[in-house]
Amino acid sequence: MTTRIGVTGATGRMGREVIAAATGREDCEVVFAVNREPAGGTVDGVEIEPAAEFESLVTDREPTVVIDFTGPESAADYVAACADAGVAFVTGTTGFDDEGYEALEVASEDTAVLHAPNFARGVQALVNVVGEAVRNLPGYDVELVETHHNAKRDAPSGTANRLLEEIEANGDFGGRTHGREGEAPRETGEIGIHALRAGDITGEHEIVLAGNHEEVRLTHRAEDRGVFAAGAVDAAVWIAGQKAGWYDFADVISE
Numbered sequence: 001m002t003t004r005i006g007v008t009g010a011t012g013r014m015g016r017e018v019i020a021a022a023t024g025r026e027d028c029e030v031v032f033a034v035n036r037e038p039a040g041g042t043v044d045g046v047e048i049e050p051a052a053e054f055e056s057l058v059t060d061r062e063p064t065v066v067i068d069f070t071g072p073e074s075a076a077d078y079v080a081a082c083a084d085a086g087v088a089f090v091t092g093t094t095g096f097d098d099e100g101y102e103a104l105e106v107a108s109e110d111t112a113v114l115h116a117p118n119f120a121r122g123v124q125a126l127v128n129v130v131g132e133a134v135r136n137l138p139g140y141d142v143e144l145v146e147t148h149h150n151a152k153r154d155a156p157s158g159t160a161n162r163l164l165e166e167i168e169a170n171g172d173f174g175g176r177t178h179g180r181e182g183e184a185p186r187e188t189g190e191i192g193i194h195a196l197r198a199g200d201i202t203g204e205h206e207i208v209l210a211g212n213h214e215e216v217r218l219t220h221r222a223e224d225r226g227v228f229a230a231g232a233v234d235a236a237v238w239i240a241g242q243k244a245g246w247y248d249f250a251d252v253i254s255e
């Protein structure tokens with residue numbers, strides 16, 4: 001069965017990759033692609049239409065699923081329109097505040113919604129092992145360093161926030177410290193978080209666990225944005241058969 005895909009943020013770094021990944025698969029068809037500004041032109045042969053027409057496109061072109069990599073404000077609008085139309089929604093957008101997450105959750109009552117801050121399979125593996133490392137090394141200092149390109153809006157990254165949840169759920173920590181400056185000795189139990197922004201770095205996450213005259217470093221490095229796009233398209237194909245509800249990338253990988 002062909003999964004009919006709508007793409008938002010189509011001329012962005014990720015939108016272009018999603019179109020390339022979806023058009024390269026025989027089981028997918030990109031039925032529309034929208035961008036805020038500028039619309040017009042094509043990406044991999046797919047016409048880029050104005051985002052203002054999203055609501056009519058999501059009804060008229062009958063997509064199975066929309067893949068969204070935009071910003072938290074637009075993702076909240078897009079998911080609401082998808083819920084109204086009964087179209088599934090896969091989003092990799094990061095930087096949501098509580099209101100943004102609520103918009104996704106409300107929509108998930110009426111349609112299938114999948115949010116993942118990182119669609120790389122290696123990051124899902126990292127999420128799975130980091131808790132185990134923390135449990136095995138009680139009392140060790142934990143620091144997280146994430147590095148991204150210089151145009152990234154949100155910090156720390158969505159992936160870093162997900163890893164932090166996993167770290168905190170598996171150890172006894174006192175709080176988060178974002179960077180350090182001046183007289184700033186490390187407090188017992190704090191988790192240090194450092195966001196680097198430079199050049200066109202695709203995305204790196206490293207967790208450092210140190211103590212007892214030893215250190216463990218768990219690192220994921222994405223070498224190409226195609227890895228995120230491939231995961232998002234896998235998620236889109238998977239979600240086509242799901243009922244309304246809230247899903248994450250672990251659900252896709254576990255099947």
Ligand SMILES: NC(=O)C1=CN([C@@H]2O[C@H](COP(=O)(O)OP(=O)(O)OC[C@H]3O[C@@H](n4cnc5c(N)ncnc54)[C@H](OP(=O)(O)O)[C@@H]3O)[C@@H](O)[C@H]2O)C=CC1
Pocket residue numbers: 008009010011012013014015035036037038051069070071072073074091092093094095116117118119120158228
């Ligand atoms: N989950 C994952 O695996 C990954 C997640 N991401 C996340 O995806 C998101 C996009 O990243 P990236 O592609 O690098 O960003 P870009 O800035 O390159 O692209 C974003 C696109 O979304 C559009 N957009 C932004 N805001 C709005 C809005 N309010 N209304 C309509 N369209 C909008 C932009 O349009 P315009 O050109 O007009 O601004 C642009 O086309 C980020 O949140 C990022 O963190 C990124 C990589 C992997």
Ligand SMILES: O=C(O)C1=N[C@H](C(=O)O)C[C@H](O)C1
Pocket residue numbers: 094117118148149152153156157158159160202203204
């Ligand atoms: O903005 C990016 O580029 C990325 N964002 C995601 C995040 O915030 O975790 C995932 C990836 O690291 C690339």
